[in-house]
Amino acid sequence: MAVIPVDVAGRPYEVHVGTGLLADLAALCGKRLRKREVPVITDRNVHAAWGSTVEAALRDAGHVAQWRILPPGEHTKSWNELAATVDWLLGLEVERGDNIIALGGGVIGDLTGFCASVLKRGCNFIQIPTSLLAQVDSSVGGKTAINTAAGKNLVGAFHQPSLVIADLAVLETLPRRELLAGYAEVVKYGLLGDAAFFAWCEDNAVGLIDGDTAAREYAVAQSVAAKARIVAEDEFERTGARALLNLGHTFGHALEAETGFSDRLLHGEAVGMGMALAARYSARKGLMAETEAERVHAHLVAVGLTASLSALDLECDGAVLVRHMLHDKKMDAGTLPFVLMRGIGAAFLDRHVDLNDVAAFLDHQLSA
Numbered sequence: 276m277a278v279i280p281v282d283v284a285g286r287p288y289e290v291h292v293g294t295g296l297l298a299d300l301a302a303l304c305g306k307r308l309r310k311r312e313v314p315v316i317t318d319r320n321v322h323a324a325w326g327s328t329v330e331a332a333l334r335d336a337g338h339v340a341q342w343r344i345l346p347p348g349e350h351t352k353s354w355n356e357l358a359a360t361v362d363w364l365l366g367l368e369v370e371r372g373d374n375i376i377a378l379g380g381g382v383i384g385d386l387t388g389f390c391a392s393v394l395k396r397g398c399n400f401i402q403i404p405t406s407l408l409a410q411v412d413s414s415v416g417g418k419t420a421i422n423t424a425a426g427k428n429l430v431g432a433f434h435q436p437s438l439v440i441a442d443l444a445v446l447e448t449l450p451r452r453e454l455l456a457g458y459a460e461v462v463k464y465g466l467l468g469d470a471a472f473f474a475w476c477e478d479n480a481v482g483l484i485d486g487d488t489a490a491r492e493y494a495v496a497q498s499v500a501a502k503a504r505i506v507a508e509d510e511f512e513r514t515g516a517r518a519l520l521n522l523g524h525t526f527g528h529a530l531e532a533e534t535g536f537s538d539r540l541l542h543g544e545a546v547g548m549g550m551a552l553a554a555r556y557s558a559r560k561g562l563m564a565e566t567e568a569e570r571v572h573a574h575l576v577a578v579g580l581t582a583s584l585s586a587l588d589l590e591c592d593g594a595v596l597v598r599h600m601l602h603d604k605k606m607d608a609g610t611l612p613f614v615l616m617r618g619i620g621a622a623f624l625d626r627h628v629d630l631n632d633v634a635a636f637l638d639h640q641l642s643a
């Protein structure tokens with residue numbers, strides 16, 4: 276098992292990464308579980324696969340799980356579910372010193388974290404991420420949010436968990452498409468700041484995706500350590516360090532918007548394609564060697580992700596995609612910062628990208 280510290284000022288916490296951790300849940304949580312009743316928020320899929328394991332682990336330690344089982348999917352991150360879940364927690368008389376457990380993917384983690392941030396002006400919560408994306412990204416770093424009619428993740432708070440337990444065993448029941456989408460966020464850490472980890476991904480990704488537990492543990496631990504370093508440096512996304520985590524997200528966001536934030540393109544799939552586009556655009560601007568950009572593309576294709584924009588069959592041009600980018604929440608006083616690369620492992624924030632040039636680049640990619 277790996278234990279990775281997240282050294283955020285005033286509220287440090289640990290991320291435990293290992294196999295079979297759910298059975299030791301109560302021991303890992305220790306005194307964080309102060310009462311007999313423990314509120315656990317999850318979705319139907321995760322409850323069907325792992326609910327009995329969690330229930331038994333809590334029961335064996337003298338606790339009783341109080342379940343809130345929500346519908347799976349992005350719609351659950353809504354004002355309605357926020358209000359209903361907060362009312363449910365108030366009904367359980369949860370106090371500020373108590374911990375709520377989030378058992379699920381990024382949807383459950385984001386909703387539960389936001390509930391915890393507002394309940395009695397802030398109570399504790401424990402993340403038990405069950406998707407690869409949640410284990411390597413959303414459960415660590417304290418961003419919580421819901422979606423509104425105006426867009427995704429536009430309402431939320433920074434609220435760090437008190438503990439994260441990433442059990443690799445739960446990935447056994449995760450659909451392969453979701454696993455692959457989560458893998459895009461793994462490879463992101465190599466691309467943004469660690470060329471050696473990217474090379475490791477090239478050698479080990481197929482095994483990792485096919486179920487190699489040692490490879491999964493290494494990849495999750497490396498990813499969490501990378502995210503922990505960045506979050507400790509820039510918890511509230513003020514200095515620019517944390518913004519590097521958005522590599523692939525500006526292009527990806529435009530593709531998600533154009534496909535209606537639907538199952539046609541999952542978030543991680545859009546990020547994967549977005550990273551391939553960021554690499555190619557960096558090469559077009561002479562920042563990165565063409566061969567390096569092709570290496571990024573080739574790796575994504577080798578693991579089974581779609582890296583070519585033309586494969587999406589979009590009926591729009593580059594200008595439409597750029598217009599979607601202008602609604603990105605990363606817009607800052609009229610400019611849109613892009614994460615570009617000077618090479619694999621060398622991402623940086625460019626605040627002066629010419630959007631007409633991006634549109635022309637995308638026109639070319641749409642027909643390539």
Ligand SMILES: NC(=O)c1ccc[n+]([C@@H]2O[C@H](COP(=O)([O-])OP(=O)(O)OC[C@H]3O[C@@H](n4cnc5c(N)ncnc54)[C@H](O)[C@@H]3O)[C@@H](O)[C@H]2O)c1
Binds near residue numbers: 321324406428446542
């Ligand atoms: N807070 C952050 O820093 C951050 C970062 C990245 C993404 N996000 C958010 O995360 C969300 C996406 O997260 P996600 O990809 O985990 O999606 P998700 O939570 O919707 O999970 C994906 C699907 O997999 C199922 N699932 C999850 N774990 C499973 C398991 N072990 N076995 C079987 N089925 C399982 C879920 O029921 C769901 O159907 C988005 O809302 C995104 O905005 C947040």
